Amino acid sequence: MPLISLSPLPYEKTALNGFLSEQTLTFHHDKHLATYVETTNKLRVGTAFEHESIYNIIVNAREGALYNNAAQVFNHEFYFNCLSATTQEIPEELSECLKTNFGTVEVFLEKFVASAVGNFGSGWTWLVKNGDGLEIVNTQNAGNPLLYGKIPLLTVDVWEHAYYLDYQNRRADYVKAFCNHVNWAHVLACLHEAK
Ligand code: MN
Numbered sequence: 001m002p003l004i005s006l007s008p009l010p011y012e013k014t015a016l017n018g019f020l021s022e023q024t025l026t027f028h029h030d031k032h033l034a035t036y037v038e039t040t041n042k043l044r045v046g047t048a049f050e051h052e053s054i055y056n057i058i059v060n061a062r063e064g065a066l067y068n069n070a071a072q073v074f075n076h077e078f079y080f081n082c083l084s085a086t087t088q089e090i091p092e093e094l095s096e097c098l099k100t101n102f103g104t105v106e107v108f109l110e111k112f113v114a115s116a117v118g119n120f121g122s123g124w125t126w127l128v129k130n131g132d133g134l135e136i137v138n139t140q141n142a143g144n145p146l147l148y149g150k151i152p153l154l155t156v157d158v159w160e161h162a163y164y165l166d167y168q169n170r171r172a173d174y175v176k177a178f179c180n181h182v183n184w185a186h187v188l189a190c191l192h193e194a195k
Helices: 022-043 054-061 064-081 092-102 105-117 171-179 184-194
Strands: 123-130 133-140 151-157
Touching: 022 064, 054 064, 064 151, 092 105, 092 133, 092 184, 105 123, 105 133, 105 151, 105 171, 123 184, 151 184
Parallel strands: none
Antiparallel strands: 123 133, 123 151
């Protein structure tokens, strides 16, 4: 398998202005994610994972430095794909699914924000498909729900590097703004793939 490459952002670095600055996206994508990609390529040389995909490294390595870097590649690409330059309506099919699982869309969003705000330290807050149901889960550091057989549908990065330049210590403001910039079409596409 060729080297794992750095995927470009699916929008311009100025596209999320007002939510995330060009400076945040430049550091986050070009420095943080780029380093995880480089380190994954370096660490897998000479291991059983040298020719494996990111997904296979995650579900088979499960811990350690190579896992951490590979999972951070997955998590960041997934996160960037969860964001939209425009405010999207939640598709009917997805909002019905959220209602079935959480009561109302508003309750889901409140629980998602509360979970992300309460996720202590560095980590990720996810909407996942677990069996037939949807759940909100927190993971720490480079954690990933795939380790527990749960399929990622949506994630917000709550490492401080994701928001500190724009929001400093105000994680709640960042997560609430995140909810207005979700690519819901991507979330629905992930739900369809998970079926
Ligand atoms: Mn990050």
